[in-house]
Amino acid sequence: xxxxxxxxxxxxxxxxxxxxxxxxxxxxxxxxxxxxxxxxxxxxxxxxxxxxxxxxxxxxxxxxxxxxxxxxxxxxxxxxxxxxxxxxxxxxxxxxxxxxxxxxxxxxxxxxxxxxxxxxxxxxxxxxxxxxxxxxxxxxxxxxxxxxxxxxxxxxxxxxxxxxxxxxxxxxxxxxxxxxxxxxxxxxxx
Amino acid sequence: xxxxxxxxxxxxxxxxxxxxxxxxxxxxxxxxxxxxxxxxxxxxxxxxxxxxxxxxxxxxxxxxxxxxxxxxxxxxxxxxxxxxxxxxxxxxxxxxxxxxxxxxxxxxxxxxxxxxxxxxxxxxxxxxxxxxxxxxxxxxxxxxxxxxxxxxxxxxxxxxxxxxxxxxxxxxxxxxxxxxxxxxxxxxxx
Amino acid sequence: xxxxxxxxxxxxxxxxxxxxxxxxxxxxxxxxxxxxxxxxxxxxxxxxxxxxxxxxxxxxxxxxxxxxxxxxxxxxxxxxxxxxxxxxxxxxxxxxxxxxxxxxxxxxxxxxxxxxxxxxxxxxxxxxxxxxxxxxxxxxxxxxxxxxxxxxxxxxxxxxxxxxxxxxxxxxxxxxxxxxxxxxxxxxxx
Amino acid sequence: xxxxxxxxxxxxxxxxxxxxxxxxxxxxxxxxxxxxxxxxxxxxxxxxxxxxxxxxxxxxxxxxxxxxxxxxxxxxxxxxxxxxxxxxxxxxxxxxxxxxxxxxxxxxxxxxxxxxxxxxxxxxxxxxxxxxxxxxxxxxxxxxxxxxxxxxxxxxxxxxxxxxxxxxxxxxxxxxxxxxxxxxxxxxxx
Numbered sequence: 001x002x003x004x005x006x007x008x009x010x011x012x013x014x015x016x017x018x019x020x021x022x023x024x025x026x027x028x029x030x031x032x033x034x035x036x037x038x039x040x041x042x043x044x045x046x047x048x049x050x051x052x053x054x055x056x057x058x059x060x061x062x063x064x065x066x067x068x069x070x071x072x073x074x075x076x077x078x079x080x081x082x083x084x085x086x087x088x089x090x091x092x093x094x095x096x097x098x099x100x101x102x103x104x105x106x107x108x109x110x111x112x113x114x115x116x117x118x119x120x121x122x123x124x125x126x127x128x129x130x131x132x133x134x135x136x137x138x139x140x141x142x143x144x145x146x147x148x149x150x151x152x153x154x155x156x157x158x159x160x161x162x163x164x165x166x167x168x169x170x171x172x173x174x175x176x177x178x179x180x181x182x183x184x185x186x187x188x189x190x
Numbered sequence: 191x192x193x194x195x196x197x198x199x200x201x202x203x204x205x206x207x208x209x210x211x212x213x214x215x216x217x218x219x220x221x222x223x224x225x226x227x228x229x230x231x232x233x234x235x236x237x238x239x240x241x242x243x244x245x246x247x248x249x250x251x252x253x254x255x256x257x258x259x260x261x262x263x264x265x266x267x268x269x270x271x272x273x274x275x276x277x278x279x280x281x282x283x284x285x286x287x288x289x290x291x292x293x294x295x296x297x298x299x300x301x302x303x304x305x306x307x308x309x310x311x312x313x314x315x316x317x318x319x320x321x322x323x324x325x326x327x328x329x330x331x332x333x334x335x336x337x338x339x340x341x342x343x344x345x346x347x348x349x350x351x352x353x354x355x356x357x358x359x360x361x362x363x364x365x366x367x368x369x370x371x372x373x374x375x376x377x378x379x380x
Numbered sequence: 381x382x383x384x385x386x387x388x389x390x391x392x393x394x395x396x397x398x399x400x401x402x403x404x405x406x407x408x409x410x411x412x413x414x415x416x417x418x419x420x421x422x423x424x425x426x427x428x429x430x431x432x433x434x435x436x437x438x439x440x441x442x443x444x445x446x447x448x449x450x451x452x453x454x455x456x457x458x459x460x461x462x463x464x465x466x467x468x469x470x471x472x473x474x475x476x477x478x479x480x481x482x483x484x485x486x487x488x489x490x491x492x493x494x495x496x497x498x499x500x501x502x503x504x505x506x507x508x509x510x511x512x513x514x515x516x517x518x519x520x521x522x523x524x525x526x527x528x529x530x531x532x533x534x535x536x537x538x539x540x541x542x543x544x545x546x547x548x549x550x551x552x553x554x555x556x557x558x559x560x561x562x563x564x565x566x567x568x569x570x
Numbered sequence: 571x572x573x574x575x576x577x578x579x580x581x582x583x584x585x586x587x588x589x590x591x592x593x594x595x596x597x598x599x600x601x602x603x604x605x606x607x608x609x610x611x612x613x614x615x616x617x618x619x620x621x622x623x624x625x626x627x628x629x630x631x632x633x634x635x636x637x638x639x640x641x642x643x644x645x646x647x648x649x650x651x652x653x654x655x656x657x658x659x660x661x662x663x664x665x666x667x668x669x670x671x672x673x674x675x676x677x678x679x680x681x682x683x684x685x686x687x688x689x690x691x692x693x694x695x696x697x698x699x700x701x702x703x704x705x706x707x708x709x710x711x712x713x714x715x716x717x718x719x720x721x722x723x724x725x726x727x728x729x730x731x732x733x734x735x736x737x738x739x740x741x742x743x744x745x746x747x748x749x750x751x752x753x754x755x756x757x758x759x760x
Contacts, residue, residue, distance in 0.1 A: 005577055005631055007195055012392075012585030015202030019210065020589065022276045024597065027214065027283040031291035050276070054269045061195055061265075075631075076749075079624045086592045086620070093597035101601035179266075197385055202582075205392030209400065212466050217404065217473035221481035240466070244459045251385055251455075369456075387575055395582030399590065402656050407594065407663040411671035430656070434649045441575055441645075559646075 003070050006078060010060060013082045017089060018053045021046055024093035042096035045108075048171065049092040052112065055178045056085060056119070067126055077125040081118040087111050105160035105167045112171065113153040120146055149174045193260050196268060200250060203272045207279060208243045211236055214283035232286035235298075238361065239282040242302065245368045246275060246309070257316055267315040271308040277301050295350035295357045302361065303343040310336055339364045383450050386458060390440060393462045397469060398433045401426055404473035422476035425488075428551065429472040432492065435558045436465060436499070447506055457505040461498040467491050485540035485547045492551065493533040500526055529554045573640050576648060580630060583652045587659060588623045591616055594663035612666035615678075618741065619662040622682065625748045626655060626689070636704065637696055647695040651688040657681050675730035675737045682741065683723040690716055719744045 025042050028035040060081075067074070091111045095104040123143075156170030215232050218225040250271075257264070281301045285294040313333075346360030405422050408415040440461075447454070471491045475484040500523075536550030595612050598605040630651075637644070661681045665674040693713075697704060726740030 005581060008198060008578060009581045009585055009627060011195060011199045012202055012582055013589055015199055016206055016586055016589040018272075019203055019206040019276060020593065022280060023210065023213075023593075025277075025280050027280060027287060029287075031288045031293050033293050033297075036297075047273075050273055054266075057199060058265055058269075075628055076624075079628075082588075083617075083620055086589060087595075090592060090595050090597060097597055097599075098601045103601050103603050107603075107606075198388060201385060201389045202392055205389055206396055208462075209393055209396040209466060212470060213400065213403075215467075215470050217470060217477060219477075221478045221483050223483050223487075226487075237463075240463055244456075247389060248455055248459075388578060391575060391579045392582055395579055396586055398652075399583055399586040399656055402660060403590065403593075405657075405660050407660060407667060409667075411668045411673050413673050413677075416677075427653075430653055434646075437579060438645055438649075 003064065003067055006070055006075065007061075007064055010078060010082065011057075013086065014053060014057045014060075017085055018050060018057075021049055021053075021089045021092055024089065024096065041099045042093070045092045045096035045100075048175065049088050051175050051179070052115075053085065053088065055175065056081075056115070059119075059178070063123065063126065067130070069129065071125070071129040073125040074122070074129060077118070077122040081115065081122050084111060084115040084118045088115070100164040100168060102160045102164060102167075105164055106157045109153050109157040109160065109167065109171060112174070113150065113157070116146065116149055116153065145177060149177065152177075193254065193257055196260055196265065197254055200268060200272065201247075203276065204243060204247045204250075207275055208240060208247075211239055211243075211279045211282055214279065214286065231289045232283070235282045235286035235290075238365065239278050241365050241369070242305075243275065243278065245365065246271075246305070249309075249368070253313065253316065257320070259319065261315070261319040263315040264312070264319060267308070267312040271305065271312050274301060274305045274308050278305070290354040290358060292350045292354060292357075295354055296347045299343050299347040299350065299357065299361065302364070303340065303347070306336065306339055306343065335367060339367065342367075383444065383447055386450055386455065387441075387444055390458060390462065391437070393466065394433060394437045394440075397465055398430060398437075401429055401433075401469045401472055404469065404476065421479045422473070425472045425476035425480075428555065429468050431555050431559070432495075433465065433468065435555065436461075436495070439499075439558070443503065443506065447510070449509065451505070451509040453505040454502070454509060457498070457502040461495065461502050464491060464495040464498050468495070480544040480548060482540045482544060482547075485544055486537045489533050489537040489540065489547065489551065492554070493530065493537070496526065496529055496533065525557060529557065532557075573634065573637055576640055576645065577631075577634055580634075580648060580652065581627075583656065584623060584627045584630075587655055588620060588627075591619055591623075591659045591662055594659065594666065611669045612663070615662045615666035615670075618745065619658050621745050621749070622685075623655065623658065625745065626651075626685070629689075629748070633693065633696065637700070639699065641695070641699040643695040644692070644699060647688070647692040651685065651692050654681060654685040654688050658685070670734040670738060672730045672734060672737075675734055676727045679723050679727040679730065679737065679741065682744070683720065683727070686716065686719055686723060715747060719747065722747075 025039055025046060028039065088111060091104070091108045095101075095108050098104045120143075123146075152170045152174045156167045156174075159170060160167035215229055215236060218229065278301060281294070281298045285291075285298050288294045310333075313336075342360045342364045346357045346364075349360060350357035405419055405426060408419065468491060471484070471488045475481075475488050478484045503523075503526075532550045532554045536547045536554075539550060540547035595609055595616060598609065658681060661674070661678045665671075665678050668674045690713075693716075722740045722744045726737045726744075729740060730737035
């Protein structure tokens with residue numbers, strides 16, 4: 001029951017985050033498709049962030065599936081993750097409106113890195129409260145995906161001063177890695 | 191349980207989409223009913239989109255009713271549908287503020303077509319994970335309603351350069367077709 | 381289960397309506413309590429609408445408690461109610477920003493009357509699908525509260541051209557009448 | 571069941587409050603980290619309010635855990651709490667945009683005090699409907715934490731005319747006191 005409410009609250013926050021991002025795509029004045037052109041970078045950054053939030057929701061869903069008892073540590077680690085995710089609409093808007101300028105790309109990567117760290121902390125809290133021999137403990141193992149993502153984020157932040165394209169590629173790559181849902185948990189559950 | 195969270199998240203996103211559309215009806219400065227007149231097209235486009243989102247929620251509700259196991263494919267197809275639906279407030283606002291100008295009508299139809307395609311994909315994913323002999327598989331059959339809607343959307347997009355009235359009639363017609371909830375599923379369930 | 385999703389969606393929409401109304405209280409530029417003075421009418425109209433939405437949520441909660449099977453008619457009557465309620469933030473903002481000018485008061489009353497009519501329709505749909513001898517059918521009876529409210533709304537609309545104070549008193553009176561939750565249902569359930 | 575809907579509605583409102591606060595951090599025009607500097611006070615006030623709402627959600631969660639029957643008094647006390655919490659985004663934005671000016675600090679403390687009072691009323695309503703010998707009744711006891719918080723809020727309001735730093739310290743101190751979830755309830759439940 002406790003878990004139900006944790007999930008409901010997280011779902012609510014994630015649903016709102018994903019939807020208020022679309023408010024950054026401001027309705028342009030004037031007709032004609034030409035007025036939509038300046039919105040393309042805003043739209044692209046929206047697509048990327050939508051996928052990221054979708055991935056987080058998906059993996060959050062899989063991870064909490066294994067939880068049986070919610071501890072205080074899990075509650076706060078979850079709120080900490082939601083805090084960093086709540087900043088995603090801001091960095092998405094800043095990046096899109098400034099056509100992927102280097103500083104905006106770097107900040108985007110930094111917030112994403114913080115989200116990943118928060119997700120990692122939540123994972124540890126769950127494993128801690130359930131033991132290393134729990135479903136999640138076994139499924140995660142060395143957490144290679146998580147480590148690779150962190151490296152790619154850091155690379156993306158560094159590369160943002162070299163080329164926005166290179167930096168963006170790093171972030172897209174992370175999304176691609178995670179688009180495949182965490183089979184490790186599914187497999188271990190079975 | 192997994193299904194419960196998919197429904198809760200979708201409900202959240204749909205509830206927010208339906209409600210942020212109303213934010214496009216900006217509170218006018220000044221009193222007197224005359225200041226409300228320019229808002230009439232914005233209001234009409236809100237009514238149309240409200241009905242569309244209501245239809246999607248209603249049918250989503252009916253369709254997921256038949257689902258017993260949520261696969262990864264269903265999760266992502268659902269997110270893909272929510273992505274296109276999340277763009278509805280934007281096109282609704284653009285269409286309303288520009289008094290149903292041709293390009294705005296065309297884009298509205300295009301987004302609606304993409305929503306329909308995404309809904310079709312979600313339907314296929316559910317049938318795929320449950321077999322053609324499942325409740326949904328039998329209930330949908332040839333999916334005539336879906337095909338007619340797609341044709342009407344395409345007609346609406348094309349007609350938007352001829353007459354906004356004709357184009358709008360196509361979209362209203364689609365809404366009318368779907369206002370009747372999907373009896374096929376209800377009948378087969380019984 | 382069906383009912384659960386209807387409640388969840390309605391709760392979501394009502395929660396968002398109640399919260400986006402607060403966005404109309406725009407953060408003023410400048411410090412000092414004097415900059416808050418112009419916000420007082422906006423705040424007062426927010427308080428009134430908050431109470432109204434709270435009453436609707438409360439009574440919706442009581443009414444659906446008696447529902448066992450959700451029909452298509454109930455689904456659409458519920459969406460129709462949510463449609464009119466979704467316009468409350470708009471009229472609240474218009475009324476507050478224009479310091480309770482007569483036209484804004486009249487429109488506020490009109491939207492509230494439409495909400496009441498929609499609530500009445502939802503009530504009829506529920507009784508229709510369950511029989512006059514159902515819990516709700518017996519509990520509502522002649523629905524005096526509903527009739528009195530409708531009269532007060534109409535009086536408030538008419539009086540708005542005479543005096544904003546008189547008109548506002550009508551609306552406050554309706555809120556007071558309903559603040560007491562619908563004991564009729566509770567009593568009959570017991 | 572009744573309780574489930576009360577929780578769902580409260581979760582929805584809290585999730586939206588926490589997320590619309592982030593909308594106050596307006597996306598700046600221009601690139602370069604320098605444009606982010608003016609946002610630091612807005613960000614800091616967001617962090618503080620996020621923690622406060624997180625604490626309220628957490629304790630609300632713990633407190634309702636002990637509730638078995640929802641009375642009319644609990645429903646309205648809960649709405650009263652949500653009303654004051656819904657004003658948090660406004661005062662957070664006002665405080666952040668005006669760099670913690672004294673009047674904004676005082677109003678922030680006042681709203682927080684009102685939230686605390688509303689939480690206290692909700693607590694009394696729950697205990698009243700369940701008896702002093704209930705889990706919550708025993709767990710709360712003298713409610714020292716609540717009393718200390720109220721004193722600190724009042725101190726913070728008074729000190730806001732002396733020094734923003736001192737006033738802010740009071741508010742941070744309250745947050746720290748409550749960051750530890752209400753062990754009293756957990757302990758008594760066990």
